[in-house]
Amino acid sequence: MLYCGLxxxxxxxxxxxxxxxxxxxxxxxxxxKDMARLGTTKTKAGKRYVPIPKLFLTELEQYRCENKAYxxxxxxx
Numbered sequence: 001m002l003y004c005g006l007x008x009x010x011x012x013x014x015x016x017x018x019x020x021x022x023x024x025x026x027x028x029x030x031x032x033k034d035m036a037r038l039g040t041t042k043t044k045a046g047k048r049y050v051p052i053p054k055l056f057l058t059e060l061e062q063y064r065c066e067n068k069a070y071x072x073x074x075x076x077x
Contacts, residue, residue: 003056007031016064024057025049 001011004026013030020027029047052060 003053004050006050009033019052019060020049021057021061023049024052024054026052 001008006026006028009031010028012032014026018027018029019025027049
């Protein structure tokens, strides 16, 4: 959140599909509204592509690989 300047309500809606590892960006187009209801961003300008700093992008890639390996291991056992 801090590396990319995202609001907490935007971070809560993110999934891996919103992260483009090739271009190094996060697609922000949803946010949590009142009472944990999912909705669009507060304004049209809130819908945006946010660049991911190289250091954080590397961390995300590593975490995603480790997470996939862990899930596959659990599925096999």
